[in-house]
Amino acid sequence: MSSPDDLAGPKQKLFEARTKIFPKAVDGSFRRLKWALMAVTLTIYYVTPWLRWDRGPYAPDQAVLVDIAHRRFFMFSIEIWPHEFYYVAGLLIMAGIGLFLVTSAVGRAWCGYACPQTVWTDLFVHVERAIEGDRNAQIRLQKAPWGPAKIAKRVTKHGIWLLIAVATGGAWIFYFDDAPTLFGQVVRGEAPIAAYATIAILTGTTYVLGGLMREQVCVYMCPWPRIQGAMLDEKSLLVTYKYWRGEPRTHGLKRAGPAARRPEVQDQGAEPQVGIPSLVALAANPEKTPRIGDCIDCNACVAVCPTGIDIRNGSQIGCITCGLCIDACDQIMAKIGRPPRLIGYSTIADETIAGEGGEPMHPLRRLLRLRTILYTLVWAGIGMGMLFALGTRTRIDLSVSQTRNPLYVRLSDGSIRNTYTVKVRNMENRPREVEIGLSGLTRAAMWNDAGSRETAGSTVRLKVPADQVARTRVFVAAPAQGPTRQDVTFTVRALDQEGGQDTDENFFERPETGQ
Known part of the structure; x- marks a missing residue:
């Protein structure tokens, strides 16, 4: 009697086991570009964390500091405050649109040359190749089998990989505090627990993702290959x-005369033959020679691929367009006397x-398309807007809130007093004296604590300290006659040569008539 398992048929695997990839070393223009x-x-x-930038005695001198x-957030001469986080949001939006622009124009160039996963994986592969060979x-x-030589290698x-991973995690924490000071604290064991935890986490992720998982991150974990299809x-x-x-393909034919590479089959009734044709037969019957391609099926393009794909099977999710297969194929074409760029950067249309x-499209026409133009305009528009905002922003900021308990106080002379909490933000790296004024309220008098x-x-x-917010209570007294709620405008003005001012709207409250 058949069991349920027999009726169900053979079990299917839910996933394919990983095949370890050993990329072969190659030299060429794209390999040198990746090195650079x-x-x-x-x-x-x-x-970057070790670069210095003089901002005066009241601000840190680290060029880039969070x-x-x-x-x-400091980046050279630019200082971003929490209320200006829209600049950071703008930079992230520009980065996203820039990635769309690059992808639509030159494919996954980011993935192939500048992505952190690609850069660190490439570094780990070179370390492995230097120790274990090609x-x-x-x-x-x-x-x-395991032995002393294999264990030593x-x-x-893995020891060098871990050192690189530790250096990666250690460099990251220096962006968040003064690098020389924090480095000394880390070495002496005096750094905050958060610093050591961050180093440990980034060490682990760098070692695992760059050294152990490698291409699996690009193929299975990264969402960008899925998104790029729309780009x-x-x-x-x-x-x-x-x-x-x-x-x-010719499956190993190294060199063949012109008869072996005719552009078309002369004998329409003959089936195209793939393999190593007999040179004698080709010489004897040149008119019946089938067309033979330039690819000799040497698999050099597959051997150098960091993700292990065969580019001859077309565009694939594992292709990061690093160009190493181009270098490998060009070397083979040179050896067999064929033109280069059997594999190369091109478009499907070309x-x-x-x-x-026919003739391929001119490179400028390929780049100047509606999609790339729109991406460029949006990207440039956001950048110009942010530069304009940076150039015109004031270095002083005012925030006023009314004290609601009590809402107002009647003074002995019959006037009404309101109380406000005033915050003045000095975004310069030096102390400044400012003047706070009021408009929209006649015969008003004001004083602070x-x-x-x-x-x-x-x-x-x-007086507002450098790069700080000064807080004070401001009392405003005005005649009792007037609206129950009256709009007023507070103004802060810097008294130094650079000047600058800011305003904030609020209300002056009075009791209703008869109270």
Whole structure:
């Protein structure tokens, strides 16, 4: 009698087990470009917290600093306060639109050259290659039984990976406090627990994602490959295998004369043959020679791919358009005497035209499309708006709130007094003296905690420390005759040469008539 398992048929796997990838070393223009961008990006990341920027005696001198304790963000000459967080939001929006623009124009260039996952994975791969050897040596080591040599190489490799991961986590915390001071505290064991926890977390994530998971992050974890489908079209620049030129493959034919690479089959009744044709037969019957592509099926493009895909199968989610397969294929084409760029950066539209014998699109026409133009205009518009706001923003800010308990006080001379809490924010890195005034209320007198009714006047002066908020209570007295609620405007004005002012709207409350 059959069991339920037999009736259900063979069990299907819910996922495919990972096949470890051993990328082969390659040299070429795109590999050198990746080297240069890796050096630039890693230098920016590790060196930036140590750069100094003189802001005077009242502000930190670290060029880039996220000062959480004082709620500030410093980037060279720019200082962002919490109430100006819209600048940070604007930068994030610009980054997103910029990513859309780059993807629609040149494909996944960000993924292939500048993404942190790509940069650190590439660094880890080079460390592994330096210790264990190139692709073939790594494969042999992987299959070899455990012994002293294999253990020594694996311990050395993972030890260096951990050092890189620790340096990565350590560099990150220096963006949030003075780098030299915090470095000394970390070394002496005097740093806050949060600093050590951050280093531990980033060390673990860098080691696991960059050293162990590698391409799995790009293929399975990263959402961008899924999103990019909406950003790409037939005119987007991608790493492309030229089918019209490479097929059918010859499976190892190194060199063949012109007869072996005729553009079309002369004998329409003959089936195209794929394999290593006999050169003697080709010479004897050139008119019956089938078309032979330039691809010799050497798999060099697959061997160098960091994600292990075969670009000849078309655009895939695992392709990060790093261009290493282009370098590998160009080397093979040079060896067999064929033109380069069997694999190259191109568009689907260009390859369709080329396959039909036409001329590809001009690069400017490829870039100047409606989609890229719109992205550029939106990106530039946001950037120009933020620059204008930065250039015209005042370095002083006023916030006024009315004290509601009591709402008002009747003084001995019959006038009505309201109380306000006034906050003046000085966004300069030096102390400033300011003057607070009031408009919209006739015959009004005002004073603060440091004065009295007898010393009241039309304005109040206040000293505000550098990069701080000064808070004071301001008392305003006015005649009892007038509206129950009257609009008033508070104004703060800096008294130094740079000047600057800000205003805030509020109300002056009176009792109803007869009270």
